[in-house]
Amino acid sequence: MNNFVFYSPTEFVFGKDTEQQAGALARKFGAHKVMIVYGGGSAVKSGLLERVRHSLDAAGLPYCEMGGVQPNPVDTKVYEGIDVCKREQADLMLAVGGGSVIDTAKAIAAGACYEGDFWDFFIGRATVKTALKVGVVLTIPAAGSEGSGNSVITKTATLQKLSLRTPAALRPVFSILNPELTYTLPPFQTACGICDMMIHILERYFTNTPDVEIADRLCEGTLMAIMKEAYRVKQHPDDYGARANLMWCGMIAHNGTCGVGCEEDWASHFMEHEVSAIYGVTHGAGLATIVPAWMTFMAGHHPEKVAQLGNRVFSIAETDDKEEMALQTVARLKHFFRYLGLPVSFRELGIEHPDIDRLVESLHRNKGEQVGNYVKLTREDTRAIYQLAEV
Ligand code: NZQ
Ligand code: ZN
Numbered sequence: 001m002n003n004f005v006f007y008s009p010t011e012f013v014f015g016k017d018t019e020q021q022a023g024a025l026a027r028k029f030g031a032h033k034v035m036i037v038y039g040g041g042s043a044v045k046s047g048l049l050e051r052v053r054h055s056l057d058a059a060g061l062p063y064c065e066m067g068g069v070q071p072n073p074v075d076t077k078v079y080e081g082i083d084v085c086k087r088e089q090a091d092l093m094l095a096v097g098g099g100s101v102i103d104t105a106k107a108i109a110a111g112a113c114y115e116g117d118f119w120d121f122f123i124g125r126a127t128v129k130t131a132l133k134v135g136v137v138l139t140i141p142a143a144g145s146e147g148s149g150n151s152v153i154t155k156t157a158t159l160q161k162l163s164l165r166t167p168a169a170l171r172p173v174f175s176i177l178n179p180e181l182t183y184t185l186p187p188f189q190t191a192c193g194i195c196d197m198m199i200h201i202l203e204r205y206f207t208n209t210p211d212v213e214i215a216d217r218l219c220e221g222t223l224m225a226i227m228k229e230a231y232r233v234k235q236h237p238d239d240y241g242a243r244a245n246l247m248w249c250g251m252i253a254h255n256g257t258c259g260v261g262c263e264e265d266w267a268s269h270f271m272e273h274e275v276s277a278i279y280g281v282t283h284g285a286g287l288a289t290i291v292p293a294w295m296t297f298m299a300g301h302h303p304e305k306v307a308q309l310g311n312r313v314f315s316i317a318e319t320d321d322k323e324e325m326a327l328q329t330v331a332r333l334k335h336f337f338r339y340l341g342l343p344v345s346f347r348e349l350g351i352e353h354p355d356i357d358r359l360v361e362s363l364h365r366n367k368g369e370q371v372g373n374y375v376k377l378t379r380e381d382t383r384a385i386y387q388l389a390e391v
Contacts, residue, residue, distance in 0.1 A: 030091075034061055036052065037081065043096050048096060064085075092132060106134055140190075143254070147175060179243035192288075205305065205309065206305050207265065270363060289344055302375050306322075
């Protein structure tokens with residue numbers, strides 16, 4: 001196990017009606033004026049936004065608002081938000097939504113405290129030294145942004161989708177998780193969220209770091225919980241217990257718990273970010289096509305951990321033929337994704353003629369000549385994986 005620092009100071013408030021505590025929590029964390037950030041309308045339609053406003057009123061906190069954040073959030077919305085935030089002198093960002101809304105709120109929180117262009121943080125030209133506080137009312141378990149210090153934004157002019165990791169400055173100070181808020185999710189978004197949280201675990205699980213039994217077992221146990229609850233939610237979308245378990249799994253999957261002491265991989269995420277940047281697909285659906293292809297590639301190059309996953313999570317019999325075990329694991333994972341209604345190839349995703357040259361070029365321009373850690377992937381490797389994802 002490698003040395004690590006694990007600092008995760010977010011206060012999680014979990015359960016029914018907890019959005020009513022948004023105002024009290026914002027006040028507790030020192031807000032004088034709150035900026036509510038929300039998405040394309042689901043929070044308006046469900047009445048959630050109105051309940052959050054009431055909660056702020058009840059706490060005597062003034063607020064301003066910015067709606068209209070789109071999935072795969074973009075830099076132009078962040079610039080707009082920074083302007084609103086500065087003009088209104090807001091000092092706490094309250095994200096009401098999913099990963100796209102939360103990531104936009106985080107980027108505004110960092111950008112509003114910086115003289116230069118917030119994009120500098122995403123391209124490594126500057127580091128976030130100080131940021132406004134961020135609070136969250138989560139509406140979809142998926143990205144895990146409610147417990148992470150990450151933000152993922154796309155620059156519209158270049159279609160670069162890049163992530164910023166600043167746990168110390170950008171982890172939310174509080175996150176409200178009410179599973180009932182997820183009843184209104186379309187089944188496809190529920191499925192994409194389930195896939196995303198599973199892959200957040202696998203990016204940590206696929207490691208060469210020795211002696212990480214605790215991380216392995218946390219990963220395997222959480223994956224098994226997700227899959228069990230996914231079946232329940234598919235059959236009964238209003239099952240509170242299943243929704244509650246999934247919501248907490250989504251947080252555990254990405255706040256760092258499952259990867260402490262491990263060298264993490266993240267190649268699949270970087271490869272997918274190119275797909276959602278260029279083709280505008282939902283991140284979780286993009287992952288459902290890339291990860292089986294990545295694992296198929298690993299079956300022929302470094303099958304051990306894929307085989308272990310198959311044995312411990314998918315009950316695949318242990319044999320000396322690790323490649324075959326890994327391939328069986330891929331088949332089981334694809335079967336599960338299909339059951340959820342997810343695409344497992346570019347064709348099923350609606351991308352008939354993927355521009356693989358462009359995907360490879362953009363990936364390595366953004367992430368360097370080698371991508372990932374479980375196997376350090378060259379251009380030739382990533383091309384092979386994109387090709388495996390085609391059909
Ligand atoms: O915009 P609205 O109208 O709210 O609709 C959203 C959106 O269309 C809808 N939705 C959310 N909650 C709902 C709901 N519809 C009905 N009822 C509800 N309760 O769902 C759609 C997707 O929302 P989005 O916020 O985009 O989903 P998600 O949480 O999956 O976030 C995806 C983004 O997060 C990034 C992804 O790349 C993508 O850009 N990621 C962020 C990470 C992080 N910050 O740590 C890590 C991830 O790996 C990921 O890359
Ligand atoms: Zn993800």
